[in-house]
Amino acid sequence: MALLEVDRIHAFYGHIHAVKGVSLQVDQGEIVTLIGSNGAGKSTTLKTISGIIRPRQGRVLLAGEEISRLPPHTIVARGVGQAPEGRRIFPRMTVLENLEMGAFHRADRGDITADLERVFTLFPRLRERRTQAGGTLSGGEQQMLAIGRALMARPRILLLDEPSMGLAPVLVEQIFAIIQDINRQGTTILIVEQNALMALSVTQRGYVLQTGEVVLEGSAANLRQNELVRKAYLGESS
Amino acid sequence: MFSPEILAQVFIFGLANGTVIALIALGYTLVYGIVELINFAHGDVFMIGAMLALTLVGALGLTTGAPGTMLALELLGILLACMVFCAVLNVAIERFAYRPLRKAPRLAPFISAIGVSFMLVNVGLFWKGPSPRLFPHLLPSVDLVQATLGTPVSVAFTTKDLFVILLTAPLMVALHLFVGRTRLGKAMRATAQDREAAAMMGIDVNRTIALAFLLGGALAGAGGFIAGLYNNQVHFFMGFRAGLMSFTAAVLGGIGNIIGAVLGGLLIGIISSYSDFYLDPRWTQVVVFGILIVLMIFRPAGLLGESTPDRA
Ligand SMILES: Nc1ncnc2c1ncn2[C@@H]1O[C@H](COP(=O)(O)OP(=O)(O)OP(=O)(O)O)[C@@H](O)[C@H]1O
């Protein structure tokens, strides 16, 4: 059974039909990417999984149990963590407080110190900045904080929405290396990316989204070879 | 007329009234901070608190000049009852009048708040009638200045003034620590800064917003009781002026900012007191709003308002 199963979901903004019957699966321990151009419905798909948007049709299952009718805070408690598009750091709270908010739902509060330590080991920069207000961090630091904050929930599956956005190439590589580390440490990951080349080089499988529909899926290696992907997302001319 | 004694006396009176304004202002600022709603009914929740206090004082048979050993406990009981009642009332108002409109345009909940305000004013009118009601002088009014110096001085700082400050200060400190240090308090700040991100962190946004109304209501209830005790008069329309003054205080201090609300409340209390005494009470609102307008021109975010961007 897949850890996360998205089953033919439809999501709307008013009359705009943003996601049209998307299905995808992520197995325990996998790292999977969802790529597609601007406005394809990638972020909407993630928001539907985390309960911020309710699907009008279709279901989302976590380890076989339906979560798509639950409020977002309950979905987090079930094990879905998210680093949203645009980072969405709490700007007037310190780095430490932001991380604490990531662990908000957890009953085992005693253990938070261990997880803080883990996040600070992954992102030493955050340790240096722990008392600084989130809003004053650089873009890259904010991205680290957004990922670290999501990890504090000890998610079974981590949803990352464009972790490379706005970062210098060196930093992109660094962030992706850390994402792979996190995956190796046992967290299942679904990652949305514009940077398809990067995403396909670190993930095992991928889905290609176009105007709200999955048009291609397969192993990362196969997708990298695919004509359509090469032309549309890897910036190659034929 | 401008002798130091009179200046000091008017200051003390303004300070005591300012603490009550600050208590109400905190409710405006908490609620605005989290849902960006000017809770127009908030002053009337304060009025209901004062009315309840008067009813309880009557029910317990407390009268002027009867300070037994029981009195302190009874007053504390009434304070708690007013806080609980107004907290629940404010949460109910949010649940039924504002929450259903949360996704509606900003104007809708504001109109709803004006409606709730009218309803509460009418409850007050029905409950205690149209004319001001006397609130018994329950607090001993011993002059502490005279008591310590041994000789009478023309400035009085009475046990009554002291009592008001001793009651309000711990409430404010407690609120400040709650919002700054506790898990739920931090969740309130997170929700105020980015509601959707807060939900993604596992924070129950509805409950957190209700919590802001709960705290604001409790402080307004305490304020109603204290205002009755200090000014010895309650009236069904007292919430309007108090609400206006407190809202102004919250804006003056920087709306959404807790310390700002307290600072604004004290400033407005003191300024009003001088204006009442040296000009005329009828000019006081003009003076207060004049100061607000001038301040808004030079510091649109208020005295302690933050100018950091809202979105990271
Ligand atoms: N809040 C909203 N209100 C109305 N329409 C929206 C809203 N958010 C997204 N949309 C629309 O839904 C569609 C899908 O948007 P979505 O944000 O999911 O795209 P995306 O694939 O994440 O794009 P990008 O790569 O640019 O982030 C777009 O056409 C967008 O205009």
Ligand SMILES: [Mg+2]
């Ligand atoms: Mg997006």
